[in-house]
Amino acid sequence: MITLIAALAGGLALDWAFGDPPNRYHPVAWLGRLVGYFVPRLKSGSATVERAKGAAFALLLVGLLALAVHFAAVASLHLAGLFTLGAFSAIILKVTVAVRGMEKHAMAITGCLERGDLPGARQNLSMIVRRKTDDLDEQHVLSATIECVGESTVDGIAGPVFYYSLFGPAGAFAYRVINTLDSMVGYKDEYYSNIGWMSARLDTLANYIPARITASLMVVSAKIIGADWKNSARMLQRDHAKTFSPNAGYPMATMAGALRVRLEKIGHYALGDSQEPATIEKCRQAVSIMKLTTVLLFAAFSTPAMSVLYLAGWWRLLLGIP
Numbered sequence: 001m002i003t004l005i006a007a008l009a010g011g012l013a014l015d016w017a018f019g020d021p022p023n024r025y026h027p028v029a030w031l032g033r034l035v036g037y038f039v040p041r042l043k044s045g046s047a048t049v050e051r052a053k054g055a056a057f058a059l060l061l062v063g064l065l066a067l068a069v070h071f072a073a074v075a076s077l078h079l080a081g082l083f084t085l086g087a088f089s090a091i092i093l094k095v096t097v098a099v100r101g102m103e104k105h106a107m108a109i110t111g112c113l114e115r116g117d118l119p120g121a122r123q124n125l126s127m128i129v130r131r132k133t134d135d136l137d138e139q140h141v142l143s144a145t146i147e148c149v150g151e152s153t154v155d156g157i158a159g160p161v162f163y164y165s166l167f168g169p170a171g172a173f174a175y176r177v178i179n180t181l182d183s184m185v186g187y188k189d190e191y192y193s194n195i196g197w198m199s200a201r202l203d204t205l206a207n208y209i210p211a212r213i214t215a216s217l218m219v220v221s222a223k224i225i226g227a228d229w230k231n232s233a234r235m236l237q238r239d240h241a242k243t244f245s246p247n248a249g250y251p252m253a254t255m256a257g258a259l260r261v262r263l264e265k266i267g268h269y270a271l272g273d274s275q276e277p278a279t280i281e282k283c284r285q286a287v288s289i290m291k292l293t294t295v296l297l298f299a300a301f302s303t304p305a306m307s308v309l310y311l312a313g314w315w316r317l318l319l320g321i322p
Contacts, residue, residue: 001310005303007086008164011093012298016291019100027095028176035061035184042195054185054195058202062177070170074320085319092169096176098156099294102128102149103287109145110280113138128152131265142278143263147271149286150255150263151248153218155179157294158210165302166309168318178202204246211247213301214293215240215254221292222258227285231275232258239271255286 023029042053069092077085105128112120121141122133128148136144159179163171182203185196215236223229235257236250243249249271256263256272259282264270276282309315316322 001306001315003082003086004089004168004315005306007089007169008093008161008298008302008306010086010090012097012099012161012294014090014094015097015099015101017100019104020098028180031065031177031180032184035181039185039195043191047194050194051197055198057195058178058181058198061181062174062202065177066170066174069173070168073169077319077321089164089169093160093164093172096160096164096172098152099291102152102156102290106145106149106283106287109141110283113141113280139278140264140266142280142283143261144265145283146255146259146261146278146286147252147263147265149283149290150218150251153290153293154207154211154214154247154251157290158214158297159207161294161297161302162210162213163206165305168315175206178206207247211250213297215250217293217296217300218251218254218258218289220296221289222254224292225285225288227258227289228260229258231260235272242269242271244268255289258289259285 020026038057042050042057044050044053073085073088073092076088105124108124109121112118112124118138118141121138122136125136125141125144125148126133129144131144133141133144159175160172163175165171167174178199181199182196184199185192186200186203187193187196219229219232219236221227222232232254236254239253239256240249243252249269252263253271259278260272260275261278261282262270262272262274263278306315
């Protein structure tokens with residue numbers, strides 16, 4: 001158990017320090033290419049067939065890759081010992097989380113705005129959001145950036161850490177597969193709606209608990225860094241259900257309240273009140289809340305949860321230890 005907790009801390013530290021490797025070396029990028037290869041092969045012209053093929057593909061991909069990672073973890077323990085298991089677990093966790101990556105994206109956007117380069121900021125924003133960014137003004141660029149930091153605290157950090165805490169490296173990797181599938185095929189348009197329906201539902205289910213844990217820890221983070229934690233809790237309660245996603249509204253509404261800003265996706269939702277304008281400094285505060293929430297997640301959730309599971313005998317059972 002100590003090995004797995006140390007590996008969790010090590011994986012987070014590796015990501016915090018070094019960020020993501022180039023795509024040609026990144027397992028999640030390889031996963032994206034694999035999904036991209038199969039997507040056109042899931043199309044058939046029949047909605048029923050496409051839904052069946054899409055569901056089978058999503059379930060098989062998640063299940064097979066999770067089993068592969070789990071068996072590799074068990075083999076590393078039984079063939080090479082605890083140190084190897086710890087190193088393997090830390091590497092798997094590192095490639096499934098994106099603390100540094102999200103900070104890098106946010107700083108690229110704010111860096112453009114500091115130089116007065118609004119088109120550049122829009123272009124950088126388009127790399128991390130699904131919405132059209134070409135005609136967004138500076139306030140909406142900043143709003144979307146803060147939204148991404150909030151939502152990515154779940155997708156890029158809390159989700160994999162939560163499932164690692166329950167199922168080890170296989171849990172973290174299974175979550176990343178689900179999240180990748182949703183980001184690639186979980187759309188409502190005509191092309192993807194049938195082949196991506198299972199991927200979208202798996203993502204919704206997988207994020208249900210992490211989103212709510214994250215929002216609660218964000219309120220605590222806001223208190224610690226001197227943001228408006230009371231308003232954060234109030235906006236969480238008031239606005240969490242305003243987004244189409246049943247999960248995304250939790251971290252985004254909490255972030256809006258903490259920063260005292262209005263986060264708006266034009267024509268879709270508005271979270272929080274315009275008590276203060278969105279600024280570059282607000283983006284930096286959002287990143288600080290994201291980082292502190294990561295630390296709190298490790299200290300206040302993962303360590304206690306993994307300790308309880310150890311005392312209950314779960315890790316010995318999962319890793320095949322007599």
